Amino acid sequence: MSPQDAALPMAGSTVPPIQAVNDFVVKFANVNGSGSASANQLFAKAILRMGIPVTPRNIFPSNIQGLPTWYEMRISDKGHMGAREGVDLMVAMNPQTWDEDVKSILPGGYLFYDNTKPLPPSKFRPDITVVGMPLTSFTNAAYSVPRERQLFKNIIYVGALSALINIDPKVIEDLLSEQFKGRDKLIAANHKALHMGRDYALQNLPCPLGLQLATSDKVGDRIFIDGNAAAALGAVYGGATVCAWYPITPSSSLAEAFTRYCERFRKDKETGKKRYAIVQAEDELASIGMVIGAAWNGARAFTATSGPGISLMSEFIGLSYFAEIPAVIFDVQRSGPSTGMPTRTQQSDIKICAYASHGDTKHPLLLPEDPNECFQFGALSMDLADRLQTTIFVVLDLEIGMNERLTAPLKWDDTRKLDRGKVMTAEELQAGKVFGRYLDVDGDAIPYRTYPGTHPSKGGYFTRGTSRDEYARYTEAGDAYQRNMERLLKKWDTAKGLMPKAIRTDAAAPTKLGVIYYGSTSPAIAEALDLIAEQTGASLNQLRLRAFPFGPEVEAFVEEHDTIYVVEQNRDAQMRMLLINELECNPKKLIRVLHYNGAPITAEFIARGITAHLNPVREAAE
Amino acid sequence: MTYLPKPKLAHPELQKNDLGFTRRDYEGSISTLCAGCGHDSISAAIIRACYELSLPPHRIAKLSGIGCSSKTPTYFLGNSHGFNSVHGRMPSVLTGANLANRELIYLGVSGDGDSASIGFGQFSHSIRRGVNMTYIVENNGVYGLTKGQFSATADRGAKNKRGVENMDEAIDMVGIAIQLGATYVARSFSGDKNQLVPLIKGALQHQGAAFIDTISPCVMFNNHDGSTKSYDYVREHNEAVNFMDVVTGRNEITVDYEPGTTEIVRQHNGGLLKLRKLANDYDVTDRVAAMNFLETRKARGEIVTGLLYVDPEADDLHGFLETSDKPFNSMSDEELIPGSAALEKLNASLR
Numbered sequence: 007m008s009p010q011d012a013a014l015p016m017a018g019s020t021v022p023p024i025q026a027v028n029d030f031v032v033k034f035a036n037v038n039g040s041g042s043a044s045a046n047q048l049f050a051k052a053i054l055r056m057g058i059p060v061t062p063r064n065i066f067p068s069n070i071q072g073l074p075t076w077y078e079m080r081i082s083d084k085g086h087m088g089a090r091e092g093v094d095l096m097v098a099m100n101p102q103t104w105d106e107d108v109k110s111i112l113p114g115g116y117l118f119y120d121n122t123k124p125l126p127p128s129k130f131r132p133d134i135t136v137v138g139m140p141l142t143s144f145t146n147a148a149y150s151v152p153r154e155r156q157l158f159k160n161i162i163y164v165g166a167l168s169a170l171i172n173i174d175p176k177v178i179e180d181l182l183s184e185q186f187k188g189r190d191k192l193i194a195a196n197h198k199a200l201h202m203g204r205d206y207a208l209q210n211l212p213c214p215l216g217l218q219l220a221t222s223d224k225v226g227d228r229i230f231i232d233g234n235a236a237a238a239l240g241a242v243y244g245g246a247t248v249c250a251w252y253p254i255t256p257s258s259s260l261a262e263a264f265t266r267y268c269e270r271f272r273k274d275k276e277t278g279k280k281r282y283a284i285v286q287a288e289d290e291l292a293s294i295g296m297v298i299g300a301a302w303n304g305a306r307a308f309t310a311t312s313g314p315g316i317s318l319m320s321e322f323i324g325l326s327y328f329a330e331i332p333a334v335i336f337d338v339q340r341s342g343p344s345t346g347m348p349t350r351t352q353q354s355d356i357k358i359c360a361y362a363s364h365g366d367t368k369h370p371l372l373l374p375e376d377p378n379e380c381f382q383f384g385a386l387s388m389d390l391a392d393r394l395q396t397t398i399f400v401v402l403d404l405e406i407g408m409n410e411r412l413t414a415p416l417k418w419d420d421t422r423k424l425d426r427g428k429v430m431t432a433e434e435l436q437a438g439k440v441f442g443r444y445l446d447v448d449g450d451a452i453p454y455r456t457y458p459g460t461h462p463s464k465g466g467y468f469t470r471g472t473s474r475d476e477y478a479r480y481t482e483a484g485d486a487y488q489r490n491m492e493r494l495l496k497k498w499d500t501a502k503g504l505m506p507k508a509i510r511t512d513a514a515a516p517t518k519l520g521v522i523y524y525g526s527t528s529p530a531i532a533e534a535l536d537l538i539a540e541q542t543g544a545s546l547n548q549l550r551l552r553a554f555p556f557g558p559e560v561e562a563f564v565e566e567h568d569t570i571y572v573v574e575q576n577r578d579a580q581m582r583m584l585l586i587n588e589l590e591c592n593p594k595k596l597i598r599v600l601h602y603n604g605a606p607i608t609a610e611f612i613a614r615g616i617t618a619h620l621n622p623v624r625e626a627a628e
Numbered sequence: 629m630t631y632l633p634k635p636k637l638a639h640p641e642l643q644k645n646d647l648g649f650t651r652r653d654y655e656g657s658i659s660t661l662c663a664g665c666g667h668d669s670i671s672a673a674i675i676r677a678c679y680e681l682s683l684p685p686h687r688i689a690k691l692s693g694i695g696c697s698s699k700t701p702t703y704f705l706g707n708s709h710g711f712n713s714v715h716g717r718m719p720s721v722l723t724g725a726n727l728a729n730r731e732l733i734y735l736g737v738s739g740d741g742d743s744a745s746i747g748f749g750q751f752s753h754s755i756r757r758g759v760n761m762t763y764i765v766e767n768n769g770v771y772g773l774t775k776g777q778f779s780a781t782a783d784r785g786a787k788n789k790r791g792v793e794n795m796d797e798a799i800d801m802v803g804i805a806i807q808l809g810a811t812y813v814a815r816s817f818s819g820d821k822n823q824l825v826p827l828i829k830g831a832l833q834h835q836g837a838a839f840i841d842t843i844s845p846c847v848m849f850n851n852h853d854g855s856t857k858s859y860d861y862v863r864e865h866n867e868a869v870n871f872m873d874v875v876t877g878r879n880e881i882t883v884d885y886e887p888g889t890t891e892i893v894r895q896h897n898g899g900l901l902k903l904r905k906l907a908n909d910y911d912v913t914d915r916v917a918a919m920n921f922l923e924t925r926k927a928r929g930e931i932v933t934g935l936l937y938v939d940p941e942a943d944d945l946h947g948f949l950e951t952s953d954k955p956f957n958s959m960s961d962e963e964l965i966p967g968s969a970a971l972e973k974l975n976a977s978l979r
């Protein structure tokens with residue numbers, strides 16, 4: 007196939023090519039380990055620099071090299087950041103997934119591919135526009151070193167695409183210059199490759215395509231960061247000094263980001279001494295053990311893990327609950343059970359995090375919706391752990407954790423003090439203040455603790471997972487045990503007042519219909535409600551949960567609505583389970599909308615789920 | 629069973645140490661272990677070691693796992709903070725505690741089940757990391773608390789109370805500790821206070837991972853004929869390589885020794901170990917030789933005790949991690965929070 011006839015609206019096509027400005031989905035199909043990730047990221051960042059909101063998603067296998075990966079970019083001037091169904095422009099660079107990739111293109115959509123090796127017409131669809139470029143032969147002609155061929159091929163296709171959909175080449179040049187700052191040769195080489203691709207496209211390909219970008223102003227001062235990095239930064243700002251972790255996708259990059267930020271912010275300029283310690287433990291049992299040991303001794307400590315790690319940590323989590331020792335666990339959820347789909351997203355650890363460990367236990371959860379909240383909750387979790395003297399979970403998922411997302415700039419109030427909770431000092435002990443480690447003196451069921459080594463003769467106590475009395479003395483007396491368990495329940499009530507409130511957004515007109523959601527479902531909800539309003543005329547009040555235990559605002563919302571859709575990304579409606587269990591509400595009014603195939607939830611999916619249920623409900627009401 | 633407070637009777641004649649504390653100040657509540665349990669002798673040795681070293685009791689943190697042995701921290705150092713954690717996981721908790729405040733003395737007490745069976749991984753990794761601690765395993769070859777099942781240190785061929793033979797190879801914790809880089813390694817016997825007390829003192833003074841395997845007979849489940857961890861068996865097969873004395877500041881000048889038979893080792897923090905050699909040519913600073921010696925003697929059925937290996941120049945986890953001298957748990961907000969200006973800069977780099 008010659009370059010000239012590569013640009014084909016296929017013969018016999020009945021569907022007109024899609025025409026869209028700043029509102030379409032581009033998907034790159036690549037091979038893992040081929041160096042495409044940084045080229046794709048360059049592409050996304052260039053669009054952002056043009057002031058157009060873009061939301062990328064990495065879809066990758068549990069593999070290091072060779073298996074398929076995708077990078078999907080939703081471009082939306084309206085600011086929709088949820089995943090969207092269907093692809094407008096497929097950049098098909100992976101023969102392994104060709105059929106599936108071609109199939110996913112919307113009618114009227116576009117296919118960009120490497121036509122160095124000709125493909126039979128049966129490999130294409132008549133209802134799409136096919137743009138072929140002999141990428142491999144073109145690159146190989148220009149470069150002889152294999153490594154260069156691979157790297158520059160990626161930049162060349164970015165150049166070609168920039169011409170096809172109209173990305174300002176200056177913006178890409180600037181990004182490359184920033185990326186390779188100080189390495190002028192590399193910058194020049196990248197710029198050259200970019201323009202080679204671009205020039206080729208301008209001369210040989212049907213520029214412009216129906217999909218176009220136009221400079222906009224919708225990005226504002228927002229920043230582009232992934233949730234794991236933001237959470238790690240939150241831990242730095244929250245004063246965490248000890249991080250113990252065991253590698254597991256999709257949480258590893260959180261501990262790695264913490265390492266990076268600590269190097270930058272917590273290393274003494276003169277001595278090189280570190281105001282932090284990071285230990286890659288031998289397993290998750292050791293990670294959480296170290297966290298508990300450090301927090302017992304007054305340092306702020308955390309671990310980052312995913313579902314399998316939580317399962318292993320369960321015994322220690324119970325100790326933290328019962329012996330009242332602070333701990334913070336960032337759980338970046340992936341698809342379970344067992345090893346499940348380790349590189350796919352899900353919200354299926356809600357139940358285990360809420361009730362981890364044997365015996366009667368429950369644990370506070372923070373549920374961030376985006377990187378900005380990952381930062382906020384990362385810092386807040388440290389305060390809450392010290393205040394409540396228990397394990398605090400920050401529950402992310404792969405979708406928020408491992409994808410860069412446009413988010414409000416991170417803010418810190420310099421007058422804010424870390425809340426280290428109730429810690430009795432040597433002076434207070436010396437002054438004769440009564441110390442009972444498990445004594446509720448303030449009526450909020452939170453006792454005072456002392457750090458080891460505080461005072462020569464007062465305030466020492468024995469920490470144990472066995473039952474004890476108010477003065478930390480071992481006892482198997484049933485009444486002392488029960489008093490303690492009841493105090494822990496009362497402390498749970500205190501926690502309700504300390505957790506971030508759920509955020510309620512009401513529809514313009516009063517309604518008895520509601521929707522409850524949390525975490526990474528968030529960006530798809532507003533769009534879903536628009537779709538529902540379009541399709542059915544119905545509007546719903548929304549409640550975004552930000553924490554467990556639920557505050558009174560959640561109870562009120564459930565009380566006030568007749569039908570509430572609980573949208574989640576798991577099979578068993580785990581949050582619905584918590585709502586029913588903790589609020590003792592009528593389960594019948596909580597309707598499940600569940601997405602759990604490992605892909606991020608879409609607005610279309612939510613709208614379909616709610617509309618399907620809504621129609622009979624409304625008919626019955628009429 | 630509830631808490632048993634110990635009557636505090638002030639004996640006017642009780643001697644005081646350099647800090648003005650009496651032995652009593654290092655005691656805990658009354659033991660609830662079986663009468664004659666080896667573990668109680670180890671508690672007594674810990675009390676004596678801390679008293680003789682004039683350690684401020686509240687500056688010692690004592691941590692343990694689960695088991696009869698792990699219960700013992702209640703029975704000594706009543707003014708110290710203690711932490712009875714979960715089964716087999718004391719080492720990780722101790723590691724975390726040590727990271728939070730490098731200025732305290734960390735004493736880990738564990739059992740052979742706790743450290744060689746369920747907690748073998750954590751034992752190994754804490755040693756590998758060089759956590760600054762004194763790690764004592766009270767080794768009776770069985771799970772005392774769950775009524776006498778074999779542990780991973782039970783010798784092949786040893787018989788339990790019902791006469792059933794243990795078929796699995798024993799883990800020699802001392803050998804493992806040396807191999808994994810412990811920088812102070814000793815073995816002793818709960819029935820030999822004179823040997824044990826100085827070994828604990830040397831370990832408490834050691835900077836780095838100090839490990840003491842203390843054979844500690846379980847009178848209830850493993851003190852019969854056919855056991856290799858009974859009082860009689862250990863007494864018969866005990867071969868000490870040296871006898872150690874810890875020389876503290878006060879009596880330092882009075883050290884006298886016959887050259888060739890006595891060795892003086894000065895530890896990092898200035899403490900002196902005076903070793904009277906019992907086995908010819910045993911060099912406590914030669915790690916490879918120590919491993920070889922242990923294996924050779926084990927094959928002969930001997931239980932080698934004494935200070936087996938020491939690296940007086942050892943460093944610890946804090947040294948490896950290059951952490952600041954100031955304990956993390958006393959750092960101010962200013963030392964921890966980078967502030968809003970740094971965040972603004974970071975925001976700018978993310979656009």
Ligand SMILES: Cc1ncc(C[n+]2csc(CCOP(=O)(O)OP(=O)(O)O)c2C)c(N)n1
Nearest residue numbers: 695696697715739740741742770771772773
């Ligand atoms: C996870 C877990 N499994 C099992 C037990 C039961 N258990 C308590 S102590 C113990 C063995 C203790 O043996 P060892 O450490 O040798 O202590 P000893 O009693 O012999 O001094 C076991 C198996 C437990 N507490 N936790």
Ligand code: SF4
Nearest residue numbers: 662665696772846847
């Ligand atoms: S059962 Fe054995 S180890 Fe436990 S207290 Fe009794 S003698 Fe000691």
Ligand SMILES: [Mg+2]
Nearest residue numbers: 739740741770
């Ligand atoms: Mg034992």
